[in-house]
Amino acid sequence: MILTLTANAALDRVIFIDEFRPETTMRAPRFIECAGGKGFDISVALRGLGQVTTAIGPVAGYYGQLLVGVLENYGIDVEPVWLPGQTRLANVIVETERARHSHVMIGALPVTAGDVEQLLARLDAHLPAASWVAAAGSLPPGMPASFYKTVTERAHAAGKPVLLDATGAPLREALSARPEIVKLNRDEFMDTFGLSGSELADVVAAAQALHERAGLETLVLTCGRDGLVTITPEGTWQSQAPVQRAVNAAGAGDSASAAIVWRRALGDGWAETLRWAAAVSAASVMTECTADVRLADVEQLLPAV
Numbered sequence: 001m002i003l004t005l006t007a008n009a010a011l012d013r014v015i016f017i018d019e020f021r022p023e024t025t026m027r028a029p030r031f032i033e034c035a036g037g038k039g040f041d042i043s044v045a046l047r048g049l050g051q052v053t054t055a056i057g058p059v060a061g062y063y064g065q066l067l068v069g070v071l072e073n074y075g076i077d078v079e080p081v082w083l084p085g086q087t088r089l090a091n092v093i094v095e096t097e098r099a100r101h102s103h104v105m106i107g108a109l110p111v112t113a114g115d116v117e118q119l120l121a122r123l124d125a126h127l128p129a130a131s132w133v134a135a136a137g138s139l140p141p142g143m144p145a146s147f148y149k150t151v152t153e154r155a156h157a158a159g160k161p162v163l164l165d166a167t168g169a170p171l172r173e174a175l176s177a178r179p180e181i182v183k184l185n186r187d188e189f190m191d192t193f194g195l196s197g198s199e200l201a202d203v204v205a206a207a208q209a210l211h212e213r214a215g216l217e218t219l220v221l222t223c224g225r226d227g228l229v230t231i232t233p234e235g236t237w238q239s240q241a242p243v244q245r246a247v248n249a250a251g252a253g254d255s256a257s258a259a260i261v262w263r264r265a266l267g268d269g270w271a272e273t274l275r276w277a278a279a280v281s282a283a284s285v286m287t288e289c290t291a292d293v294r295l296a297d298v299e300q301l302l303p304a305v
Helices: 038-048 061-073 113-129 147-157 168-177 186-192 200-213 252-266 270-284 295-304
Strands: 002-006 010-017 030-036 053-059 077-082 088-095 100-106 132-136 162-165 181-185 218-222 228-232 235-239
Touching (some): 002 038, 002 252, 030 038, 030 061, 038 061, 053 061, 053 113, 077 113, 113 147, 162 252, 168 186, 181 186, 181 252, 186 200, 186 218, 200 218, 218 270, 228 270, 270 295
Parallel strands (some): 002 132, 010 088, 132 162
Antiparallel strands (some): 010 030, 218 228
């Protein structure tokens, strides 16, 4: 079982329009409701890949009920921590003619110190059965920046490896706990560590320097059309799948995270793991729901990676 932890969940309302035209009335023929929050999205992708996953996260209110229902419909073992208030709503606006998407986030779900302890207790309860822990996403108001450091330390105390997808101060604080895999996108990486340079070569050089300086085991950067850049003890890798026309590109990075922990749990080396990660990430943009993946699409793309 792969255990995912989402600190800042959302219900994604994916709205399909032809093109966004400011200062006009636009009509959407339909919308769908999907899981939001990086950890939950990793679980969604894992289920598409046929894997068993348990998802932990704080939820609240009507949107929280809808979100839990979406996750359960995928066959995910959901372990929500119910709080007062309302789960965030993410309006994901998909422009079908331009193959691009934007997020309009509504609301926030603040947490207290007691809520954080509930979440950590739920984590502790499920660690014994986990092969990997994937902790991912931003932190809600009230959650300390040290949260992911604590999560990593508790997972390690239970003998479980961690993939961490975070940015800013929460990531910087967690590095001292040595998560096995640190994953973020190229722009987040450059912003988090105050780096400059727009060319892929600049990003790779900066990533290699941080990998050595911080003593990281593995650093994974998702780089859009340039695929994944991964710095491991075995060397630096770049993996790319053929670019697909996006139906909904939200959650593509989370799908890559799902593939990485899945293949590492199976014992794959990095070359094979990253082939799957690139194929899964590319396949996820071909579906309408956030981070949703069809294994048949992945298997079709895999030989071209």
